[in-house]
Amino acid sequence: MKERAQIEAIIENIEKVMIGKKNIAELAVVALLAQGHVLLEDVPGVGKTMMVRALAKSIGADFKRIQFTPDLLPSDVLGVSIYNPKEMEFEFRPGPILGNIVLADEINRTSPKTQSALLEGMEEASVTIDGVTMPIPKPFFVMATQNPIEHEGTYPLPEAQLDRFLLKLKMGYPHPSEEIEVLNRLEHASPIDTLVPVISLEELIELQKQVKQVKVDETMKNYIVDLSNRTRQDTYIYLGVSPRASIALMRASQGLALLNGREYVTPDDIQYLMPYVFGHRVILRPEARYDGISSEEVLARIVKRTPVPIKRKVSQ
């Protein structure tokens, strides 16, 4: 399994700088493989930037970082055309979004106008400036971070925008022993500087193609749709997931299957990814909040109650 070895090499590389967050690294790689984007929601300083940088270094990709501030303008993201008096014409200066791996830090600190500029680019994989459409080079992977909504001075992302992210992850604080290990590693040097690429961009693009070859059995498609439907009917959920979420879940599952060295999707893949894919796509009713139930709990309950298909349908 060449693919598996390559993927594992990436994850191992990330693990050299990220301690105790293997599942997050894996999920980020899954999103990368499935050509999706990741929204990381966490407090500052838990290693979000470090992970993205490690990921970018591992695949030898161009790494750009945008620090979102309340006064950031769309042109600061997309790029700007500047008049070149020598050439007598406008020259395009590409913005940071035109990179392979983009870290959009604290995306909820900027105005909705700038946010939407980024999100449009993510969705279309191209940017249009002054009537000129420019494709974003492949692979293109955005990892946006946001502070938890409760923090002051933030512009919460609209639900429609959130739908653009394949996965929403939470890092969480490291375990004390892991934190000590972090200190140990950083005592004398920064391991991020020693990282070398383990696969080329071309190989990554090949892997992304491979993901689409992973088999999704009818039973599994049924299962995904069943899960999606149940989010639309659940009493605690005000707005269920869209069909785009179903597609996202399928694609992510394919990515996870490939990561696990399997050429077919199993219900375990789907169950594992479902909270990360659906978590930011459902809107809970106020009752849920009164009852102290989080969206994770609601989704876990749905998974628990949805029968896993364990037999081919006779009618087929």
Add this chain to the structure above:
Amino acid sequence: MSKKTQQTIISVFVYSFVLILMMEWLKPVIELTDTGHLNLFGWYLVISFVFYLLKLKWVYVFPIKLVYICWVIVNIYTDLSILSVESFKLILEMFKENIASLISQDWVQVTDPFRTFLFFILLWMTTYLLNYWIRVRKNLMLFFLFTVLFITILDTFSPYSGEKSIVIVLTSGFIILGLLYAQKMIHEQEGKLHGAFLIAGIGSLTGIVVISSSLAYALPKAGPSWPDPVPFLLSTSPNAANGDDGKGVRGATQKVGYGENDERLGGAFASDDTPVFYATTPTKQYWKIETKDTYTSKGWINSAPETPVLRGYELGEPIESDIAPGTEDESLKASIYMSQAYSFIMQPYGIEQVDSMEPIYLSMNERNQKLYTFNGGNETPVGTYDVTYNEPLYSLKALRETVPADLEGLPSELDRYLQLPETLPTRVKDLATSITSDSDSLYDKAKAIERYFRLNGFSYNQDMAAVPEGDTDYVDQFLFDTKIGYCDNFSTSMVVLLRSKGIPARWVKGFASGEVVERENGLPVYEVTNNNAHSWVEAYFPGIGWMTFEPTIGFTNSVNLNYDIDTEKDQLETPESTPEKTTEKPKGEKEDKEVSIGFSEIMSNIAKWVNNNKASIFWTILGLALLSMFAYHHRRKWLAKVLIPVNRMRKNDWDTFEKMYHQLLKQLDGYGMAREQGQTLSAYAKYVDAGFGETHMRKLTAAYEKGLYGNNREGIDYVSMRESWENLINQLSG
């Protein structure tokens, strides 16, 4: 105290209590079969369990047990020392002879020492099985349950009283179950139990069982809500149905054996295995004592001769019997050793002469063929004597040629053998006619009557024979009402039926051949006991003479027939060209008729049987229903035993694998390891494997998921899958 020591201590207790349970099995067996030597069998069990407890290798156990068994046999049956050469020879001889008997399926010939040996082997196997249950399965529930059933059934249906036994069985049974559970707990535990906990556990377990048992024993108990089933079951038997006046149908139980008085036949017999005589003889045969000629409708008497016609013989003098000895073969000699004092000779058929060392002479009563022994004018019992005999030989051809017309010119001295009571119901005569109507020769008619009982639902039973009350005829009652009885019923009925057809017949008393108990100079020694007392039939054919018949079900007495093979062969080969043709053809028709009669008879018999056995049928159905409920409830235990062979017959392909996988899921569900509906198969497999500490379920699930979700069914090693599957199924049923 280590874990091992703890296990050993519990094992000692378990084996002790199992020994107690086994003894409760042994006691009734020994008591009811009159075996004796309970202590010797008991010690054998003790030895066995001690060996199992010590986990001795079979190389030590086998010879020790074998020596013990041999010692017991030598000790019980002889006065020899086990170390002597004779006893060794004896044992070898025992094996040689009895194994030959076993191979030829001659069960009767198996001697008592060998039976003892076989019983030991049975005990050996039982202890082995118990050891397996204790050591490997750690579950003795089944044995316990059967012990309780065994004792209760014996207590209800046999003279054995299980009152004390049931208390012992229940107490020790519960203690065993508890101890085995404790052992299981220790086994499954990573570390060991605390010593105090162990002692407290065993102590409190024993305490609880003993206290609850004694409490249950002491508490007042309600009487049985159902009446004793035994009289009820007996009342539903066909025997009771004929009770014309409903009172005391069965007479007082008599003791089986030879008696002079046969005026009133019927009633139950208690068995009595007191030996009467021992006969060392090359051939197996019946021993005739006398005949009786007058049927009184209740029993047999001899037609009163004014003076008995006696004819004296010296020892060694040829005896003239009205059944001539055979001439073709050499004469044979039987040596008789009498255990009981009887002043008459046990006559083999074809008797030629009697020799004895004792100073006696013989006297034949020609009225009843009884051969008395006299000494100085008084009837004197004789201890040992030799009888020379030559079995009479009959020509089948001659027998077949006897026709009813021959009966017309019979000599008048045979008239007394045609006597019938005037009160004999006509239906008896009608029956005789219908039985014999299809046979031409007198011999075939007699054979048809002899066969009749075997083919028409009669049964042999010593306890259920009725005593005719009032005007009831003994034969009529047996033939038409009870259809159950012993030799007297069958033989008397056959004589009456023969006489109804005009064939002279008489009732013979004597002893059946008995059992071989040992061998002397290569000849078998038959032990004839009171249980062998018997009665049968002699019929007279003109031109042939007297010939024996055996109508009683379960008995055989072969008559020496010359099959006149050549003639028979001719007839068979050229049936069309011989004059026999006419007789052959009706025979064929007769067979057809018999078949059709047979069918309608069977149907009506079934209807009758159902009618008569309503109660039994009800109980049977109830029993079956309970049994099937039990089976359904415990389906998990036996279903695996069925599933494995059934699936083994199937092909090794995906469809089978899929089926088997889902069967397994079902079995797991029944086992208590249910899969939640939202649980994926691989998560479930991990859970299952964690339960059993193995990886079979994961292996199966991986292959199944690959086939189902990945649609990749190549490269599945179905053989290894089946192994894992069977392993899991077996664990589930364990």
